[in-house]
Amino acid sequence: MRAFRPLAALLAVLATPALAKPAADPAQVVAAERAFAADGLALGIKQSFLKWSAPEAILFAPDPVKAQDLYGSRPDKANPPLVxxxxxxxxxxxxxxxxxTGPATFDGKPSGWYFTVWARQADGGWKWVYDGGVPAAHGDAPPQGSAPVLLAPATGPSSYPEGAISAVKAAEARLAAKARTDVVAAYKTALLPQAHVMGSDQPPAATPQAVAAELARRPKAIRFSPLGGSVAVLGDLAWTYGDAAWEGGRGHYVRIWRHDRDGWRIAFDEILEAPPPKA
Structure with missing residues (x-):
C-alpha cells in the first residue's frame, strides 16, 4: 500500500490544538462538500475541481491519476449543471x-452516486483527496438539503499512525485473501453493520439486507491489490484504494475503514468497474 501520509506530517498535525479535540463534528465535511457543489455551479466543473482538490488528490480516469493534472490540462468550457x-x-x-457520499444529477437528470474523501489542510481548510462515483440509480435518496446520516465515531482506542497503518494493511490483506475465492464470505466479517456498499446500477446498499443483495451482484471471486490511502492522526479512521480484477473485468475499489474495539471494519465500500479497452 503506497501514498500513506508521512509520519512526521501526521505527528505535526496531531500536535495542533485545533485537531486534538475529541468528537469532531461531521458537519465540517458536509459543509465543505456543499461549498464544493455550489462552486461547481458558479465556477464550472474544471475550476471547482481544481479549487477543492488537494495537490495529491486522485481520481480514476479510468486508472488513478492526479486530479490537478487531469483538470489542469482540460480547456475551460461551459458544461450542463452538475449537482x-x-x-x-x-x-x-x-x-x-x-x-x-450522495446522489448526483447532470443536466437535471440522475447520473449516479458520488463519493468524496476529505483531508484537513495545514491552514485548517478542507480539500478532497479522492472523488469518484458509480452510475447507480437514486432510488429513494433524500432530497437536496436533507440532513445526512452520520457515521458514529470509532469506539477503538487512539493509536499512533504507524500502528494504525500496519493494522489497516493487515485488514486489507485478510479481506483480499478471502475474496480470491469467495467475495461474500470475505466481506461478511469485514463490514460494519451500518456499512454502505455500492458498485452496481442499483441504489447504494445501506441496510444489512441490501448489502447482502449488493454483494451477491459482485463477481464470486475478486483479486484486490492495494495502491494507497491514508490514516487519520488518532488512528481511528482510514481510507484505502486499489486495483480490483475478476474474470472478464477489472476496476478499482475505494474503502473507509473504522477502528472499533473489535478491530478495523469497513464503513463504506465502492467498486468502480473500468470500461473495456477500445478495439
Whole structure:
C-alpha cells in the first residue's frame, strides 16, 4: 500500500490544538462538500475541481491519476449543471479525515452516486483527496438539503499512525485473501453493520439486507491489490484504494475503514468497474 501520509506530517498535525479535540463534528465535511457543489455551479466543473482538490488528490480516469493534472490540462468550457448533495458522512475523531457520499444529477437528470474523501489542510481548510462515483440509480435518496446520516465515531482506542497503518494493511490483506475465492464470505466479517456498499446500477446498499443483495451482484471471486490511502492522526479512521480484477473485468475499489474495539471494519465500500479497452 503506497501514498500513506508521512509520519512526521501526521505527528505535526496531531500536535495542533485545533485537531486534538475529541468528537469532531461531521458537519465540517458536509459543509465543505456543499461549498464544493455550489462552486461547481458558479465556477464550472474544471475550476471547482481544481479549487477543492488537494495537490495529491486522485481520481480514476479510468486508472488513478492526479486530479490537478487531469483538470489542469482540460480547456475551460461551459458544461450542463452538475449537482450533487451529501446524504451519508463521517469524520475522524481528530477532525482531519472525513468523507461524504450522495446522489448526483447532470443536466437535471440522475447520473449516479458520488463519493468524496476529505483531508484537513495545514491552514485548517478542507480539500478532497479522492472523488469518484458509480452510475447507480437514486432510488429513494433524500432530497437536496436533507440532513445526512452520520457515521458514529470509532469506539477503538487512539493509536499512533504507524500502528494504525500496519493494522489497516493487515485488514486489507485478510479481506483480499478471502475474496480470491469467495467475495461474500470475505466481506461478511469485514463490514460494519451500518456499512454502505455500492458498485452496481442499483441504489447504494445501506441496510444489512441490501448489502447482502449488493454483494451477491459482485463477481464470486475478486483479486484486490492495494495502491494507497491514508490514516487519520488518532488512528481511528482510514481510507484505502486499489486495483480490483475478476474474470472478464477489472476496476478499482475505494474503502473507509473504522477502528472499533473489535478491530478495523469497513464503513463504506465502492467498486468502480473500468470500461473495456477500445478495439
Amino acid at each position: 450533487w448533495w451529501p446524504v451519508f458522512a463521517g469524520i475522524s475523531r481528530g477532525g482531519d479525515l472525513g468523507f461524504t
